[in-house]
Amino acid sequence: MNEFSLIEKIKAILNNRIIGDDTAPIKIDGKTLLFTNDILLEGQHFLDYFPNENLGWKAISVNVSDIVASGGKPQYVLVSLLLPRNKTDQVKIIFNSIKKACQFYHCQVIGGNITKSEKLGIDIFMVGETEKFIGRRKAKPGDNIYLTGSVGDEKAGLELIIMKKKYYERFEKKLIKKFLRPIIDLDIADLIVKKASSSIDLSDGFSSDIYHISKLSKVRIDIDPKKIPISPELKLFAKKYKKNVFDYGLIGGEDYKIIFTSKKKLGYKKNLHLIGRVNPGKNVYLDKIMLIKKSFDHFSPS
């Protein structure tokens, strides 16, 4: 049973329609608060030989990504740290990394918890705020589909780390850094609040996440594969290791870019790419071929 069918089961048990978006929006007086949660767990999202210097930064960023995708800015953070006995010396490194990220994203750690654990884990609960919650359910036929940056770099970066090479070329180091230290652009939140009908962040991978919009908005999505942005570094990687860039761009994961739909025709902006259109119907098509939904699983055989 995969995560999505488990989530469907849980929604049924709780009889709760609010679950299923990037964040849960709650109106408190005049404000809309956004609540979200994402964990980095050793063995699932990183391995013990990965460098820890950016682990706190990444744990914060993956939650910021969900808040921004919903049109919000991060405000408050609780950190639940799972800490192996032999890694107490890592606490300073991890929290310094969390602190740097919180300064960068203008949010604040207000509490949390530490538990002994066999595996290291950083479970983050984040509270954001927005003028207007943007979910996954209101894409409309005729809307344009925008993507906020290149996809697939992070998956390539992860594979490069796992190769444990003694020497990495410059483009390889760039890809690795994208995986270890993702940076979320907070300004995208303003664009989403003002212009988007629906929005989602690409944490599970393009082909998996875009289906959430199609399914929840009950629309067909047509993507022009030529418009999907691929970085020069990923092209070099694909050439060197004889890979297909679309195996990375479409079924990569942890991209932490955002796909949003808008009826507006948005002018050219840095890192904003018009990649397709919403149509009546269902499912997602690339050049009229149905996209295979394939989810990213960090350390499973693909």
Added chain:
Amino acid sequence: MNEFSLIEKIKAILNNRIIGDDTAPIKIDGKTLLFTNDILLEGQHFLDYFPNENLGWKAISVNVSDIVASGGKPQYVLVSLLLPRNKTDQVKIIFNSIKKACQFYHCQVIGGNITKSEKLGIDIFMVGETEKFIGRRKAKPGDNIYLTGSVGDEKAGLELIIMKKKYYERFEKKLIKKFLRPIIDLDIADLIVKKASSSIDLSDGFSSDIYHISKLSKVRIDIDPKKIPISPELKLFAKKYKKNVFDYGLIGGEDYKIIFTSKKKLGYKKNLHLIGRVNPGKNVYLDKIMLIKKSFDHFSPS
């Protein structure tokens, strides 16, 4: 290095005074929201042969305990589930248990996350609301000290489960149930908001938690050991297994009762026990003997 010195280190890194209470209070417009987080992790808080039926209930209750100790009522919950591959069939049991607890405590699951993990874990993030936040820092000399129920039953219950006996006597079953399925009295929150100067829940154990009030309020605390409520079941347990009830009442843990201070003399209420007085000075004394601070560690040799 223990959890408390780690927390001191983290507070220094984050340069943040808000960390260190049961909950973090945040004022949003006219309201004070309370944020807290607590996890139940296999191997730390329970073992794999413990029955799972009440695991969700307990995970919710331990967070409700923190909210109530701060004078609040629970409102919203995010559930971060760490799920071993071979335990996906437990999801229904766990979430039904969470659902029952949320119905009982009048709160609502609004989101969360599922991650594959070697060990089962339920990491709960809870949001509460209060008219007025009650922390650990404002106990004053002359205040009375109240305890909201008997202590030590839960530690005895845990030890009974670990004995794996084929047959349990009735009082033993009661102690086990107290450990597996703690019940928090929401009405205590109203009393705390109206009457308390400081408050803390006993999750780490009486002797450990009461020192937080002494240290943060900069006061001496005098406890009359004869006034500490011990249940009839714990007395039977101590007699049968040749134990000292105070080894359970004072250094037990997971009691989920609340100690609060109040300058008011509160009349007799069910489960409300006047156990001592706040004085000028520092540290905690039982019959003028300084109380040894000893923290509860579930599965470490004691």
